[in-house]
Amino acid sequence: MIVLPQAAPAEPSSAAAPADYAMTPEEVAPGVYAVMTPARDFPSRENLGWNANMAFVVTDDGVLVFDTGASEAMGMALREAIGEVTDQPVRWIVNSHGHGDHWLGNRAFAGSDPEIVAGSDALARMEAEGEGWVENFREMTEGATGDTTPLLPNGAVDERTTRDLGGTEVVIFPSAGAHSPGDLSVWLPQTRVLLAGDVVYSDRAPSVWDGDVAQWIDLLDELIALEPAVVVPGHGRLEDAQTLDRLQRYLVTLWEGIEEGVEQGLADFETVPLVRERMGDLIEDYPGFEDKIDRSVATTYPDVEAAIF
Missing domain, CATH: 3.60.15.30 (Metallo-beta-lactamase domain)
Structure with a gap:
């Protein structure tokens, strides 16, 4: 069989x-x-x-x-x-x-x-x-x-x-x-x-x-x-509507932090601590910030640099 x-x-x-x-x-x-x-x-x-x-x-x-x-x-x-x-x-x-x-x-x-x-x-x-x-x-x-x-x-x-x-x-x-x-x-x-x-x-x-x-x-x-x-x-x-004001503050703060880094001649990765410091208490409202901040700075940096120069 x-x-x-x-x-x-x-x-x-x-x-x-x-x-x-x-x-x-x-x-x-x-x-x-x-x-x-x-x-x-x-x-x-x-x-x-x-x-x-x-x-x-x-x-x-x-x-x-x-x-x-x-x-x-x-x-x-x-x-x-x-x-x-x-x-x-x-x-x-x-x-x-x-x-x-x-x-x-x-x-x-x-x-x-x-x-x-x-x-x-x-x-x-x-x-x-x-x-x-x-x-x-x-x-x-x-x-x-x-x-x-x-x-x-x-x-x-x-x-x-x-x-x-x-x-x-x-x-x-x-x-x-x-x-x-x-x-x-x-x-x-x-x-x-x-x-x-x-x-x-x-x-x-x-x-x-x-x-x-x-x-x-x-x-x-x-x-x-x-x-x-x-x-x-x-x-x-x-x-x-308050969420719109808060999000705008987040994005403005991101932009201004990168702007400060560009004006100081810092590279994008060197600008991350400036952005993190500027964010202050805003970070508490946005879980996942630390997972995204490096990439957010790196991809926004060229736009800020172009706007300045």
Whole structure:
């Protein structure tokens, strides 16, 4: 008798299922819901890749979604969370920018054939880098984010645009590359809610190396002038308008610290202690500062140097 070798039992999938994401929509204004992650770090096995906030708006004629997460499974979890609030279809999606933790969940909404928009610069990078983001997150999370086929936006917004979506006034607000190329925020003037994306970090140190710090400082002047009642940041906790002032102080202090180093003839790495000293108590408001300060100084230093000389 020939005895065939037995196949080894299949290992359970390491990919997270939609039910593994505990998404609880929080109504921050009538019809406006924030879906906030408790994570304050980069995508990991512990947070299953969910480290960015999302939001949605229920209108009279469908749902507007702002950012969809870092994987198809995460997008499905968001879709199910929306379904607990309303049976309206998702008709519009705004992807705040090209970093994968904010848009790879688009695929979960393909069935409702939504209009999906991003900035042109973000869209170009999404097309070029989407598969790379999928692989990076899979490695960072030890497989938790699983496989995703990127679903790209089908429209671009590059100028401030006001639209009526199901009776809700929606202002799509480009940043001119403040945090990253093609950033978009959404302003809801009727409820005074700002869906900021990554141009606002509240209680997490901002990532500045893919953007333009000087432009970011100027953009915050515009956002402060809106006087929002609620700010949904890309990363961190829900805040009011004070978070914009605090973030602007952080960025101005970063810039001025580097400026001092440039004027003293210091190299970028020699400027880090100056920046750290200038930050003072601001550091307490931004966990993860020490993990980011070296890179933040190194990537902002050339812009400061160019502005001076």
